[in-house]
Amino acid sequence: MEQLIEQATSFEVSDKGFYGNFGGAFIPEMLYPNVEELRQNYRQIMADPAFQAEFYALLTDYVGRPTPLFLAKRLSEDIGATIYLKREDLCHTGAHKVNNTIGQILMAQRLGKKRIVAETGAGQHGVATATVCALMGLECIVYMGSIDMERQKPNVDRMRMLGAIVVPATSGSQTLKDATNEAMRHWINNPVDTHYIIGSVVGPHPYPDMVARFQSVISEETRRQLLDKEGRETPDYVVACVGGGSNAAGAFFHYLNEPSVKLVAAEAAGQGIATGHSAATTALGKPGVLHGSRTILMQTDDGQVTEPYSISAGLDYPGIGPLHAHLFESGRGHFHSITDEQAVRAGFKLSKLEGIIPALESAHALAALEELSMTKDDVVVVCLSGRGDKDLSTYTKYLD
Ligand SMILES: *Cc1c(COP(=O)(O)O)cnc(C)c1O
Secondary structure, eight states: OOOHHHHOOOSEEEETSSTTTTEEEOOOGGGGGHHHHHHHHHHHHHHHHHHHHHHHHHHIIIIOSSSOOEEHHHHHHHHTTTEEEEEGGTTTTSSSSHHHHHHHHHHHTTTTOOOEEESSSSSHHHHHHHHHHHHTOEEEEOOOHHHHHHHHHHHHHHHTTTTTTEEEEOOOOSSHHHHHHHHHHHHHHSTTEEEOOOOOOSSSHHHHHHHHHEEEEEHHHHHHHHHHHSSSSSSSEEEEOOOSSSSHHHHHHGTTTTTEEEEEEEEEEEEGGTTTTEEHHHHHEEEEETTTEEEEOOOOOTBBBBOOOSSSGGGGSBOOHHHHHHHHTTTEEEEEEEEEHHHHHHHHHHHHHHHBBBBBHHHHHHHHHHHHSSTTTEEEEEEEBBBGGGGGHHHHHTOO
């Protein structure tokens, strides 16, 4: 069955930017020149040996790659499978997001851009963007909802310390959606000298494909490391959490066309799928257009985007990237909705069993392990997307 699906679908983006029924570039006409410039150049720039050399050198010496693939023995014993953790939490800045921002800042330089604009929700992508702008000496403007700026003050302070200008988005609900609108407006008004760094595999083509390729270093390394440790490059399962889907896309990328590898995505059920406080996109969503691409998103019957909720800021997004919508629709990806409580419990479990405090986002992927029926010979790779220091105050509310 899996094999048939595999033959019938391609996981490579089409010329027009589609994965099956999802993707494309649904953008206002004013944005077209910017997006088109990127579309025409990104693959060629990424394939240039000088670009590759610079990208990999920075991943090595600045980000700290390759990240370890760690055999979690006590967790394996507990779950009843052979579990490896891909330690993206050990990347500089504490999560996988910097893999993408390093790639995009080099892309911006090749395109002759002088200024970077980005949007951020909880501030994690804003910090990863401000970091690489400082590294390269490019001006950095980050739009952030004014409510989010209050809720996530430490990340606002980090961005400012790194030299970024943080602009409060004061329209609408004063959160991520409004920050995105205002960042887009900035880009439209400054098309020649500005590059927009998107933080996940979302947005108009070519962003989802470009971001997936920058993050694909995760599965590129995993294959090598697994060969070394297990004598084969392919695990039985790869498990990752999905907000927009960039760490999952990176962890899945070099396994997309290996039907023997089950791809498991953990999305945030929040307080529960049926509670109205959730970000379980595939469980609740329908096809529609969000942030420039056709995908699956949570919406009301008349098409208004629903306000998402999750305990983890990084999964608090009403859609998923178009690649993931296609993985879901085609059956290639297996999606699990994980509640706040399940995630917190899994976060405590990893801390106590392995001495690793995971980000709440990553804890969703760990919780999904409990829902899979595996045997102890099954080899599982979990993408540990980030470290949990930022989530301590949330975790400690559950300490008794
Ligand atoms: C932002 C973030 C996520 C969610 O983003 P994806 O694009 O889905 O990977 C997951 N984990 C961590 C640690 C994050 O910071």
